[in-house]
Amino acid sequence: MPLVFACIAPHGSIAIPEAKPKDRPTLANATTAGMQELGRRFAAAEPDVSIVLTPHNIHVEGAMAVIDAVAVSGDLVQWGSPISLRIPVDRELALSVRDAIREAGIPVVAVSYGANDPVTAVFPMDWAVLIPAHFMGGRSAPQVPVAVVAPARDLSDDVHVRAGQAIGRAAAASRKRVALIASCDHGHGHDAKGPYGFTPKSKEFDEAIVSQIRDGDGLRFSRLGSAFAREAKADSYWQMLMLEGALGQDGWKGELLSYEAPTYFGMLCAAYAQQAS
Numbered sequence: 001m002p003l004v005f006a007c008i009a010p011h012g013s014i015a016i017p018e019a020k021p022k023d024r025p026t027l028a029n030a031t032t033a034g035m036q037e038l039g040r041r042f043a044a045a046e047p048d049v050s051i052v053l054t055p056h057n058i059h060v061e062g063a064m065a066v067i068d069a070v071a072v073s074g075d076l077v078q079w080g081s082p083i084s085l086r087i088p089v090d091r092e093l094a095l096s097v098r099d100a101i102r103e104a105g106i107p108v109v110a111v112s113y114g115a116n117d118p119v120t121a122v123f124p125m126d127w128a129v130l131i132p133a134h135f136m137g138g139r140s141a142p143q144v145p146v147a148v149v150a151p152a153r154d155l156s157d158d159v160h161v162r163a164g165q166a167i168g169r170a171a172a173a174s175r176k177r178v179a180l181i182a183s184c185d186h187g188h189g190h191d192a193k194g195p196y197g198f199t200p201k202s203k204e205f206d207e208a209i210v211s212q213i214r215d216g217d218g219l220r221f222s223r224l225g226s227a228f229a230r231e232a233k234a235d236s237y238w239q240m241l242m243l244e245g246a247l248g249q250d251g252w253k254g255e256l257l258s259y260e261a262p263t264y265f266g267m268l269c270a271a272y273a274q275q276a277s
Contacts, residue, residue, distance in 0.1 A: 002274075003171050005045035005179040006247055007038050008240065008254075009136070010267035011056070011128035012185055019081035027262055034258030034269030039135035041271050047179035049090040050137055051097065051147045051167060053239040054128040054183045058150055063107035064163060066098040067148040068118045074125030085130050085138045087146050091118065093174050094147040100166035100173075106159055107152070123148075128183040128235075136181065144179075151238040157226050160238050164245020171246070182243040184236030186266035194264025196233045205232030206266040209240075210259050213270050218254030219244045235265075243272075251275045 013019040014028040015035050021027060058065050068091060075084035094110070101108040115121040129148055130138070137144025149167065151160055171178040186209060187202025188194065205228055212218045221240040229237035257269040 001172060001175060001177065003168065003180050003246065004047055004177045005042055006243065006252065006272040008182045008184050008243065008268055008270040009035065009038055009132040010185050010269065011131040011183045012265065012267050013076050013079040013081055013127060013131060014262065015131055015267065016081070016083065016134055019076060019079065019083055028260065028267060030258045030260045031267045031269065035135045037257050038269055038271060042136040042179060043140070045179060046177060047137070047144055048176040049093055049145045049147060050179040050181055051093070051149060051171065052129050052132065052181045052183055053149050053151065053242050054126055055151065055235045055239060056126040056128040057148060058111055060109055060111070060152065062152065062154060063109050064101060064152045065109050065111050065150040066094050067123045068094055068110035069112050069121040069123035070119055071122045072125035072129060072146065072148060073122050074127070074130050076127060076130065079127065083134070085125065085133060087125065087133055087138050087143055090145040090147050093170065093176065093178070096170045096174060097147055097149060097167055100170040101163050104162050104166045106163050106166070132181050132183050136179070151242060153238055157222050157241055160241035161222055161245035164242035165248070167242060168246040168248070180243065180246055182239040184239050184268065186234050186236045186268060188233035188235065188265040190261040190266065191264035196264065199231065199233060201228070201231040202233060202266065205229060205234055206259070206261065209268065210256060213254045213256045216253060218270065219247055219252060247272060
């Protein structure tokens with residue numbers, strides 16, 4: 001069946017109340033509220049599985065990657081928080097996604113880790129999977145399994161849109177209720193004191209994304225171009241291209257729930273829903 005839920009969700013740890021700095025307990029509160037609303041809408045959609053598009057997991061030269069393991073497991077220790085999660089992987093859907101992307105003529109590999117048999121392997125879970133899952137399915141009872149997909153920035157923009165289309169086809173063929181989460185933090189050059197320095201392109205890029213979603217044109221991110229995204233130091237564009245491909249123009253509309261740049265990078269929450277025909 002077609003996708004039942006889709007969103008753009010940030011992956012800064014400060015979105016999680018328990019992970020905020022103790023001396024700044026209200027930092028990124030708008031984002032926290034946006035993530036909590038995404039969590040409510042996710043639960044209402046009752047997905048059987050989530051496909052998470054992440055920029056911070058494995059990077060394979062010249063190819064996209066799909067995790068083939070029994071589970072993913074990780075924590076936020078590197079960000080100063082003991083929060084951890086282990087989430088089962090829907091290997092059937094993950095491999096269907098791999099096959100659909102491959103059938104579209106796009107380089108893609110299945111990757112595993114540790115144990116030689118994927119049925120017993122546990123793959124490292126990055127923060128761009130963990131943080132959205134903290135709000136959407138990772139702590140529910142039962143947990144909502146995931147299929148984790150990593151884009152490849154050395155492939156073209158068009159390839160990412162076509163990979164998204166393939167993901168949409170795999171979801172529709174699965175007969176499961178599938179949610180799609182594009183895990184995205186945006187421009188990383190908002191603060192000269194941040195690790196990436198300052199660039200005005202970060203604000204320009206983020207404003208362009210916000211404007212597209214507010215204007216009801218939030219599935220044409222490919223118009224912006226990867227050169228702009230790279231100048232803005234964004235960790236979002238390639239996942240949004242895949243979201244664009246998966247949802248297409250088939251009646252989906254985005255709703256901006258929140259945007260802020262509380263530190264050096266932009267954080268945005270947007271929910272997508274199919275409009276009645």
